Amino acid sequence: MLKRKFSCLFPKPQDFDPLLIESKTAATVVLMLSSPEEEVLAKACDALYKFASKGDENKATLLGLGAVEQLYKLISHEDPTVRGNAVMVLGIMASNYDVKKLLRELDVTDSLISHLVPEEDVVIHEFATLCLAYLAVEYTTKVQIFERGGLEPLIRLLGSPDPDVQKNSVECIYLLVQDFQSRAAVHELNIIPPLLELLKSEYPVIQLLALKTLEVISKDGEMRIMLGENKGLDCLLTILETDEFSDLHVEALAVLGNCLEDVHTLQLIQQSGGLKKLLSFVRESTIPDIQKNAAKAITKAAYDLENRNILNEEEVEKCLINLLETDNDGVKVAASQAISAMCANLASKRAFGLQGIPQLVQLLSSDNEEVKEAAVAVLVNLTAASPSNASAVAEAEGIEPLLNTLHAQRDGAIANAATVLTNLAMQEPLRVNIQNRGIMSVLAEPLRSTNSQVQSKAAFAVAVFGCDADARTELRSAGGLGPLVKLLHSKNEEVRRNACWAVMTCASDELTAGELCRLGALDVLEEINLSKCRKNNFSEAALEKLLDNNLSQKYSQMGYLSSNNIITDGFYDCGQVSYFK
Template identity: 50%
Template sequence: MKPVNQRVGKKQKKEVEQSPKDTFNSLIIESKNVQTVVLMLDSPEDDILLKACEAMYKFTEKGDENKLTLLTLGAIPKLTRLIAHEDKQIHKYATMTIGVMATHKDVVVQELATLCLASMSIDYTSKIDIFEKGGLGPLVSLLSSPDPDVQKNSIECISNLIQEVLVRAAFTEMTGIIPLLDLLSSEYPVIQHLTLQTLITMSRDSDSRTALFQNEGHENFLRVLDNPELTDLHTDILQVLANCLEEPDNVMYIRQSGALERFLLFVTSSIHPEAQKHAAKAIARSARNSEIRQILHQEGVEKALESLLGVNNDEIRAAAAEAISVMCEDEASKESFRAHGIFRLVPMLMSDNEELREAVNVAVANLTTDNSNNIDAVFDTKGVEPLVKSLHDSNDTIVASAATTITNLALQEHIRDSILSHGAMTMIVEPLRSNNTLVQSKAALVVASLACDVNGRTELRNAGGLEPLVELLHSDNNEVRRNACWAVLVCGKDEPTTHELCRLGALEFLQEINQSSSRRNNFSEVAVSRLLDHNASLKYILNGYLSSNDLIGDGFYDPGRPKPNEKIFTLEEFSNQGINQHRPILLINAKKTNEIQMAITSADDKVTEVLATASGRNVPSRLSSRDKSSSKGRSKGKKEEEKTKEGEMLHVKTEEEEKNKPWEAPYDVTFDSYIGEISRNILPLPSTRDQIVSLAFFVSDKMGGPVELEMLHNFFWELHIAELKHELTSNIIPIGKIEKGIYYHRALLFKALADRIGINCSLVRGDYNRAWNEVMLIDPPSQDGIEHLIPPKAYIVDLMHQVGHLLMVDSAEAAHYKVCTGCNHRHCKCCKQISYRRVHIEENK
C-alpha cells in the first residue's frame, strides 16, 4: 500500500530557496546616531541614500547646532555629490538640506553651503529647486555678509538664478538691488565683476531698471566711471547704463541730475577704447525710443558721436556710426550731422573693416533719406564712386544700404548722371540676382530711380539686367514684387527696352499678378499699360483697340483675338511655324531688310560706275577699287588661285553669317509704295474730311473695291488668302499682298496708312471678322458763316459697302456695319432698322 499522504494527494512542503553565497541577507538599519547617517551618504544603494538625506534634512531644521554638527562631520561635500543624483527624491532632499544649512549664522557653514548652491545653480533643474524651496531669500540676505567668500558665492548663485524672468521679478520685490549696488564698492574685483554681470541681467527688465534709478544706481555707476583705477569695470558699467537708458523716465531723471552730461563727457574723454565703444552702443540702444532721441539731441549727443568718428579705432567708429544711424530717425539730428558727420563718414565707405563698412553704409543711407541737403553733401564729398563699388560687396547689408543711398542720390538729376557715368546699371545686375529679398528690393529701386534716363535703360539692357529684373516679378515677397513692377514701369519708356521686356515675358508675368487680388499693386497695373503703349501689336492683340495715339509702325502684326490663357507668340515665333488652318498673321512692314538695302546700294554703285564710264570720268567705287587692287603685279595663274581661295572663304563666311544673322520681318514693297502714293495724292488735300474719304476709296480700291452686304458671300476673299499663304509658304501675309480684303484687312490698312500721313483715327476689333476705324471730325460751319464752338463728333469710316461714307458712331448704320452679316432675315434688328431708314430717306427725297 502507498503511504497516506500519497493516497490523498497531500501537498509536499516546498524547500526554502537558499540565497547565493556571495550576497548579504536583507538588513533593516535603524539608527539615531548622526555619525552613522553621515556614513550612510556613501552607500551605493539608493534606498539607504534616500533615507539618509531625508533624515538629514529633518535634522538640520531642528536648529543651528545640528547644522554645525553636520558641517564638522563632513556632510556638505557628500551632499554636494548627491545633488547630481539621478533619483529625483535624493536630489530634492540633498538640495533642501544644503539650502537650510546656508541660513546658519556660522560663517564656515554659510561659506560651504553657498558654495554648494552656487555650483548647483548652474543646472536648470537645480536652479528651479533652489528658487521653489525658498533659497533666494537667504542668498539675498547673505549679500551683506562680512565674509567675502560668502558674498562671492551668494552673488554667483544669484547671478545664475536670475537668468529666469520669475526669479528676477522676485529679486526686485525683495529689494535685492540695494545690497547688490553696495557690492560695487567691494575691494575684491571678482565680487565687483559678478555684481555687474548680475546688474546687466537685472537691467533687462523695466521694473528692475526703475528700481536701479530709484536707489541712486546711476550715481554708483558714474562714480565707477570717474574712478581711473576701475577702468576694468567701465565696459560692464556702460552695458548696465545702456539698458537703463531705454527708459525715458530714467533718461529724464539723470538729465535733471546732471548725470547725462557727465556721461557724454566721459564718452568723448575716455582713454579706454572698449569703454567708448560700449558708450556709443549704449547711445544707439537708447536712441531707438523717440522721446530719448529728442533728449539726447538737446544734450548735443551728435558732437560726441562725431568726435568718436575721429578716433583711430574701427570698433569705436563702427559703434558711433551705428548710433548715428539710429539718431537719424530724428530730422533735427540729420541736419546736425551734415557739417562734420558726413565729411567723416564718406571716406570710410570703402574701409577694409567689414563691420565699419557696414555701419557707415547704413548711416549714410539713413542720413540721405528724405534730405536733399545731405544728398548734396554726400555728392560733394565724392561719395558716388564708393557707393557704386559697394554694390558688389559680399555683405548683403552693405549692398542694400548702398543701393538705398544711390536711390536717394538719384533724385537729383545732375547726381544721377554722375551715378550712371560710374557704371551703376552694370553694377546693379549682380544685386538683382541676389537670393536676399532685401537686396532684391533695394536693387529694383535703384533700377527704378536710374531707368528714367535713356542712357540708363540702354546700359541696363546691354548689361543683361532686364532678365533678372523680370524674374523678380515672380517673387513671393510683396515689397520685392512691388519694386520690380515699379522698375519695369520706368524701363518701359522706350521701344527697344519694352520689346526686350516683353520678349522675356514681363507682360505675361504682370498680367498674372494683376489677376491675383493679393499680389497685384498699383505699379503692376500701370506697368502693363506702359508696356502696351510701346508695343502696338500686343496692345491690339490683348485689348482689341488702338487709339489715335497708338501708331502702327513697321513690324506691327495682327494674329487675331487670342483664346483665353493662350500664349502670344512673337512675329519671329510665328514665322517658324508651318502653314496651318488658323487665320493669317497680317504684317505691316515698310522697313527694308539689310539684304535689300545692300542690293540697292550695290545697284547704285553699278549705276554710278556706268555713268562714270560713259562720261569718261574715273569715279572711285567699291567695285572698281577692288578690281584695281587685284590686277596689280600678279600673274594670271596666281589670280585664278587667289580667286578660288577667296571664293571658298567667302562661301564659308556667308554660311556663318546666314546662320547667325538675326531674323528680320519680310519687307512689304507694295505697302511701301502705298505710302508714297498717298503722300503725293492724299496728304495735300485741304481738309481732314477730304483726306479721310479719299483714303477710304484708296484702301477699298486696293482691297477689291466696294462689296454689297448681300453679295459678300460671293466675294471669295478666303480663297485669295489661302492662295497667298500657299504662295508665301507662311502664315504671315504682308498687308500689301492682299488684293481681296474684308473689314479687318481694310481697317488695319486704313489705320496703318492714316498714321503715316498724320490722320488721327482709331482701330477697333469686333466679332465675326469685323474691325472698323473711328475718326473725330468737326462739322462744317453753318450757312451764315458763323463758326460755332461745337466739339468734334465720332464717325466710323465705311470701307466695305458705301465706301467713304462716314457713319455716326451711335447710329443704326454704324451698328449695322459693325455687326450685321447681311442676312436680311425678318427677325434681324439691324436689317429691319437699316431697311426702314433707307425707305424713309427715299420717301423724303
C-alpha cells in the first residue's frame, strides 16, 4: 500500500527468526502444524506465510496439503503468537479462489469476527479483516458477516491507528454495503464520521475506498443528511479543489452527485458558493470521467423541480453545452441526457434553444449510434410546444440529418427522429419543407419495425404528413400502405390508435382509399369498431373516411349514401325492388 508520497508499508516484523523453507519441504512444515509446541507452531505458520506470499501456485500447494483445515483450528489457539501467525497465513491465502471456497465450507466467518475485538493484536486485526474482505466478494458471505454482527466491529476498526487495518476494514465495508441490509444498518452505526476521517489519510487507496463506500451509502437520503451535518460536503469540495487529489476527483464527484438529488443539500452547496465552484470545476476539467459523472449528477438533480430552478440560477446550461463539444462520446451522451432533464425548466429550454441546438444537430451525424440517439432525444424535448426551437432546428439545417436518423440502428433514435419531425411539422412552412424532402418514402421502413414505439411514432408522422395529396401518393408508391394496415392489428393501444389516425388521413382521396380497402383496412376497422376495448376515437372516423371515398363500397355495406357523398362515376340506385303476387 502506497502513501500519498509513495513510501511503502511492509508486513509487521515478528518476534522470532523465520524458519526458511523451500516448496519441496512444504509438506513437512504443514505436518508441523500438528505439533503441541507453541514455538514450533508459531514458526511453522510464519514459514508458511512466507511460502504462500510467493504466489498463487504456492497457495494451491498448501491447500492440497491440507494446510487450510489445520490453520483454521489454530486461529483460535490460546497462544496469541500462534493465533496471530495462523490468521496471517489464512488472510494471505484467502486470495486464492479454491481456498476461499474451502473457507466458506469451514464457515470461518464467526471465528474471524471474534478476533476483531479491541483486546486482539493489531496483526490479527489486519489479517482477519483481510480474510473477510476476500470472502465478502461473495453474496452469501456478505449476508453471513452482517447477520453475525461483523459490521459494527469493522466500523470501529476504521479508527485503528494501523493503515492496513483501516484499508482492509473499509474495503470489507464497501463490499458489505452493496447489499441493502448492510446499507440500512450503517445509518444507526454512525459510519459517516470515521469515513470522512479516512479521507485525511496519507494513503490514496484508503481515501479511494472511503469515497467508494460513501458513494454507495449516499444513495440513501438519510445518509446524505448525515453527510451534510458532518461537514462532508465541504470535505468533498476541498478534494475537488486540490490538484494533489486529482486521482480522487471522479469518486468525490460521484458522492456529490448523489447529494445533489436533495433540494436541501443543493441549497446548502449553493449558499456556500460550492455549486458555482463545482460547475466551474467541471467546465475547466479535461478528464472524461469527471465530465461524465458531473453530467450524470446534474441529470439526477434535475428530476426535481426546485433543483432545476437552482441549477438554472447557476447557469448550468453553459456548462452542459460546453460538454457537448468534447471529443469523448460518453461525455456527449451524459451531457445530452442532462440537457433533456433540464428542458423541463422553461428558462433552461429557452437557453438551450438559443445556444445548444447547432451542437445537437451536429451530433445527429455522429458515427456513434448512442450519441445520435441521445442527441435526438434532447431535440424531442426542445421542440415540443416550442415553435422558436423548432425553427432553430431548421435554421441549423437539422431536417436532413433527422430524416437520415430514421435509418438509424437504434429504435429509440428512429422513434425520436420521427417525433422531432412531427414537432417541426406543426409549422406549415417546415411541414412543406420536410415533405418535399421525401419523408413519406422514408417512413415506409419504420412502419415495418417490430418495435411498438417506432411503429407508433411512424404512424403518427404519417398522420401528420398525410394531409397532402402528393405525400399520400409518395407513401402509396413506396409501399407504405401495407405495413400501415398491418398496424391496425396491433395489440398495443397507442400503435393501433395512431394507425387508425394515419388511415383516416390517408383515406382522403379515392386512389389511396381504394388501395387501403384492397389491403383489408375496411374489414379490420369494422372488427375494431365492434370491440369495446379496441375501438378508439379514430377507428370510427377512419372507417367513415374510407367509405366516403369509396362510395360503391359504402352503399353496398351501409345501404345508403349521405347528402355530402357526390357520385362521380355514374352509378345510381334504382331503389328497392318490390315483388307483387
